[in-house]
Structures are given as C-alpha cells and as structure tokens.
Amino acid sequence: MCGIFGVYGNSSAAYQTYLGLHMLQHRGQESAGIVSTNGKDFFERRKQGLVVDVFRSQEKITPLKGHAAVGEVRYSTTGVPNNNNVQPLVVQYMNRHYVIAHNGNITNALEWRRNDEEKGRVYRTTTDTEMLAYRFIDAEGETLEDKIQNGLKDVQGAYSLIVMNRRRLIAVKGPEGIRPLCLGKLGGAYFISSESCAFGINDIDYVREIKPGEMLTLSERGPESRKLDRKSVASPCLFEYLYFARPDSRIFSAEHDVGHYRTEAGRQLAREQPADADVIIAVPASGRPGAEGYAMESGIPIQSGLQRSHYAGRTFIEPEQHIRDFGLRLKLSIVGSVVQGKRVVVVDDSIVRGTTSRKLVNMVRRAGAREVHLRIHSPPKTDPCYYGEDTPTREELMASSNTVERMRVLLGADSLGFLSIEGARASVPPGTGYCAACFTGEYPTELPDSESGEHGKAITGSQLLEPGLE
Secondary structure: OEEEEEEEOOOOHHHHHHHHHHHOHHHOOOEEEEEEEOOOOEEEEEEEOOHHHHOOOHHHHOOOOOOEEEEEEEOOOOOOOOHHHOOOEEEEEOOEEEEEEEEEEEOOHHHHHHHHHHOOOOOOOOOHHHHHHHHHHHOOOOOHHHHHHHHOOOOOEEEEEEEEOOOOEEEEEOOOOOOOOEEEEEOOEEEEEOOOHHHHOOOOEEEEEOOOOEEEEEEOOEEEEEEOOOOOOOOOEHHHHHHHOOOOOOOOOOOOOHHHHHHHHHHHHHHHOOOOOOEEEEOOOOOHHHHHHHHHHHOOOEOOOEEEOOOOOOOOOOOOHHHHHHHHHHHEEEOHHHHOOOEEEEEEOOOOOOHHHHHHHHHHHHOOOOEEEEEEOOOOOOOOOOOOOOOOOHHHOHHHOOOHHHHHHHHOOOEEEEOOHHHHHHHOOOOOOOEOHHHHOOOOOOOHHHHOOOOOOOOOOOOOOOOOOO
C-alpha cells in the first residue's frame, strides 16, 4: 500500500506535497520521495525512511523548486526494500522526462517484464511501476495522455497513478477503481491525493473522487477529463473502509468520512456478535471508531484501556514479522485499572496473521482481566490481496486454515467474533460492488501471475527505475 500526492499550480508545490505526505504516512513507512518541476528542470529527494526523516529540515525541501510536484510514501509487498525502488520514479527517454507515482499492484507485471527482458530490455528496479513506464514509452500516441491510455489497455490489477511532465500533471484511476484517489483545489491550484485527509492540513477544498477509468489532466487550461478505453465493473476496496484509510478521509465519493462507516461496522458487529462484559477497549487507532459503535449499540461502557505511543507506526504494514513483533511492544501498553478484575471486550479492525491479536489478548490477561472477548469489525481474512496489500500467500493468513473456534483457542481469548461479510457490506455506502476478495476469494480482475504460482516473487506492489535526473 502506498500514498501518493500531487500539486499543480502552486509556487510552494514541494512544501504542500511534504505536508500531504505527512498525512498519508499511514499508507507506507519504508520510504518517501518528492519530485518537483519548474517547467524546465526536475528536482528530487527520495530516500528510505519516514517523511519526517527524509525531509528533516527546511533545507531538504527548499531545493525542490517549481509550481508542480509529485510525492509518494511507500511500503513494498515483497522483497528487500532498497534505494532503487524508492518512488516517485523519474523516467528518461529520448530527452523526455516524466515522473510516476503509483498506488496499487499490477497482477500481470511479471508477464510484461519477461516479454521486455526477452527483447533485451534491462530493468533497474524490482517494481511494477517501471513496467508501467515502459508500457507508456512503447505505446502509440502523440501526447503523453494518448501514450498512457494506450499503454494501459492490457494492464491488469489495481492502479491509481499520478504522472507528471514539465507542463502538466495527470491523475489516472484504473477501471475497477480499487484504490482511492481524489481531487482538491486551493485558489488556482489543484491537488491530487490518495485520501482527502491530506487536504485538511493544507486548507485545500475537497472537490471530488477521481472516477474509475478516468484520466484527469491538470495544466494551464485547468482540469480536463477523459475516459480510459478499457471498461470494467467498479470494485472499490472494502478493506479501505475497514482498515487502511484514515477515519478523517472521504474515499470513493462517500457522503461521510471513513470514521462514520467504521462506527457503523462496530454497531453491526455488536448486533451480530454480542458479549456479556463490563468494559470495552479499542485497539488504537484504527479500531477506535468500531469500538465506539460497538459501545453505542451494546450499552457497554468504553474506556481507554490501551495506551498508544504516537512515535510507533502500524505493525501490519511493517515489512518483516520480527519488526512487527517488536513494534507492538513499543506501540501499546495496558492501563491496568481499566481492565483489572473485569470482563473485557477488545475491539480491533482485523486479524491478518494473528500475531498481534495473540499478544494483545495476553497483555490484557496479564493486566488482570477476568475474561477477554475479542471482537473484529471486519470479516475473517481468508485470501491474499493481489492489489497492493502485504498478504501475498494464504499460508500467512490465520483465517485461511483455521475455524473461528480454532482461532479463538490459538489466540487465547474467551470468545472471538467477526463481522460477517453481509454486515460489512451493509456498513459502507450502498449502490456499488466492492472488492472483498481478501474475505471471499472472488477477485475483480484476472490474476495471471498468481495463477502461475509466481506472483510476488520478483515483482509486486507499487514498487520500477533507478533514480536519475538530468
């Protein structure tokens, strides 16, 4: 999962992008980068690390001159992170330069890469974004928009893109619309972001969501929209509502922010999976809205029983299991007076591998809880996501090979309850079909790389060109 941000028409474009990436940090913690242009030259800073580390001082941002910029925070879905894979990527071809930021995952990237390498093309990264860059280079068309449209015709998977050259910035969302991407405006400047939460810190007005299959060009002429040629059924990611997106974001043209729908999921969870308990505690921070909904519906009081360190990131999107384990110890501590001697409902947003949940249950018990009832405001994750999430194999998913009762035993909880898939769909905006493949195994796109058993071994996630600028 990645977070992308773009600016066109603002003299402080790089600084606005820096602030936007701060608000998108939850979508990727391995690396951060910004590339800007003044219409003549490109300026860049890309490095592994958090936004605050990569852009530690004003001196790191000031050299990024220009009226337009693209930024990305990233985590890789497989492989070892390295400097070559840090994005946005800068593409150089026949004296032409453009920049690509990508959130998603191309499921037939390996096929394209093999074809390229058989023709003698050398890849300098292990990312599917480089594959996209070559598709645009090879495609027919007079304009960059034409090349993007033609280059994407046979590309499968999930992609939300920002492409920038010296004169314009282009936002593209795949026909299935799996990953969010929205448009904002401040004065005469326009902004593109994975989530609307990145607009608030800049006082940017939210305009709308980029539509599935839409290409939106921002230039001196203002916004110009066109449709991609390939048609498909819109399938926005259900898990964005339940976990990935920030509660203060509006995604997928929803009327309310994500927190509203997570609260609804918590209410539905309380109806489906009640518990006889004395207190509810939320796993911060993404579990809080669901816990509040559970408390509203059940009448059980909610208290702050888990204290979070704000200097530790999400354990789920860390690249290595041992880092996730250590990260949890740094991240959470129990407020003993809240749980001691009580029957406790612990509400969390998901169970992926089960490692975090098992440690949480043990922490609450050791703090003196009489009973621990674990409630999850999403369905069991039984299948891998091939669209940019860090669950590439079924073997890693606890729910793929265990019943709920067996999971309860392994986690050490007195009871365990999940939101049903029907309850999850009822909790989010109606009127659209959602991608719920990680819960159902029903995928909205072809998966040729995964069917060959090779998906993710060499290339997956929005991971493709070694940095280089003129």
